[in-house]
Amino acid sequence: MAENNAPVVNKDTMIGELLQIDTELAPILMSIGMHCLGCPSSQMETIAEAAMVHGYDADDLVDEINSYLSAKAASQPAQA
Structure with missing residues (x-):
């Protein structure tokens, strides 16, 4: 997980796993x-x-997905 608790994916992440994330x-x-x-x-x-x-x-797609996940996590309220 990234610093903001966003999941991080890579080129080996399965599409099924990605959609579960x-x-x-x-x-x-x-x-x-x-x-x-x-x-x-x-x-x-x-x-x-x-x-x-x-x-x-693939690298562009991974970057786009990780950017989305990071932005979404950053917009979520911090959990205690």
Whole structure:
């Protein structure tokens, strides 16, 4: 986890795991053309595999996801 308690993902994170972290990540995935999020096989793809199949740079996708997660965590009230 990052300093602000945001989860951090990498290119080996599975799409299924990613959506368990935050279902609100679905629009980011759909924006690269990944409209098959409910498909069982997509759940077992890594971020890198999904990016490759959809012609998107995996590092850019990971950066976008981590930026979203960090911003969301920063906007949450601190927990005691």
